[in-house]
Amino acid sequence: MKYSRILLKLSGEALMGGKGFGIDSNLIEKYSREIKNIHDEGIEIAVVIGGGNIYRGIEAEESGINRVQGDYMGMLATLINSMALQSHLEKLGCDTRLMSGFNIDQVCEPFIRRRAIRHLEKRRIVIFGAGLGKPYFTTDSTASLRAIEIEANIVLKGTRVDGVYSADPEKDKNAVKFDELSFSEAYEKNLNIMDMTAFTLCKENSLPIIVFDMNKPGNLSNLIKGKKIGTLIY
Ligand code: UDP
Numbered sequence: 001m002k003y004s005r006i007l008l009k010l011s012g013e014a015l016m017g018g019k020g021f022g023i024d025s026n027l028i029e030k031y032s033r034e035i036k037n038i039h040d041e042g043i044e045i046a047v048v049i050g051g052g053n054i055y056r057g058i059e060a061e062e063s064g065i066n067r068v069q070g071d072y073m074g075m076l077a078t079l080i081n082s083m084a085l086q087s088h089l090e091k092l093g094c095d096t097r098l099m100s101g102f103n104i105d106q107v108c109e110p111f112i113r114r115r116a117i118r119h120l121e122k123r124r125i126v127i128f129g130a131g132l133g134k135p136y137f138t139t140d141s142t143a144s145l146r147a148i149e150i151e152a153n154i155v156l157k158g159t160r161v162d163g164v165y166s167a168d169p170e171k172d173k174n175a176v177k178f179d180e181l182s183f184s185e186a187y188e189k190n191l192n193i194m195d196m197t198a199f200t201l202c203k204e205n206s207l208p209i210i211v212f213d214m215n216k217p218g219n220l221s222n223l224i225k226g227k228k229i230g231t232l233i234y
Pocket of ligand 1: 010011012013049050051052053055056057058070071072073074075077078130131132133134135136137138139140142
């Protein structure tokens with residue numbers, strides 16, 4: 001196996017599938033199976049899920065809600081997704097722990113770095129919910145920072161597209177896909193891989209990222225084996 005400990009980032013929007021809102025249960029079940037498959041291979045896995053399928057803080061002000069309040073609503077949205085994933089993983093027989101960026105004791109435990117590492121060593125899949133517990137951050141920054149904290153080998157960013165393109169492939173037919181990019185190249189080309197905070201954290205800590213298509217069955221497990229899938233940013 002190429003990696004022993006990974007941080008998997010899934011966007012909330014990906015969980016929506018064909019639905020306009022919320023969680024597509026077939027899709028989350030499919031993702032859970034993919035995660036279980038690599039867990040069975042012995043990989044230690046931490047997961048961060050976004051909340052964009054339910055709520056995004058940035059939309060708050062347009063609807064008359066204070067931005068910071070909106071961000072906390074977004075963090076709660078990530079917890080809802082995290083709880084759904086936890087349930088699906090448990091249904092498949094995986095041992096899991098959900099750790100939250102802010103205190104919500106009746107639902108999950110708080111994030112404690114050493115404890116998270118211990119869970120991973122004990123073969124539990126750890127889900128980090130509620131982002132970093134602070135407004136003005138994103139789940140991408142959560143993925144980068146938590147990955148650094150737990151000493152993950154890589155951030156695997158599962159999306160609906162199969163990598164990083166020179167332009168949005170859903171809008172521009174001439175967009176070309178990159179197989180790999182250095183952090184500086186990605187920065188110079190102004191490619192939108194993660195938000196700046198998240199990107200800088202990875203760059204400064206030499207934490208590679210792979211952007212890949214989570215919807216293609218087997219992609220995750222092939223990635224772990226070292227096959228060249230998606231775009232590697234190093
Ligand atoms: N959020 C936040 N702090 C964090 C993580 C998330 O304030 O550390 C809020 C923010 O409002 C964000 C929302 O939670 O818009 C949902 O997360 P994100 O937009 O990153 O989800 P995704 O786009 O991956 O679905």
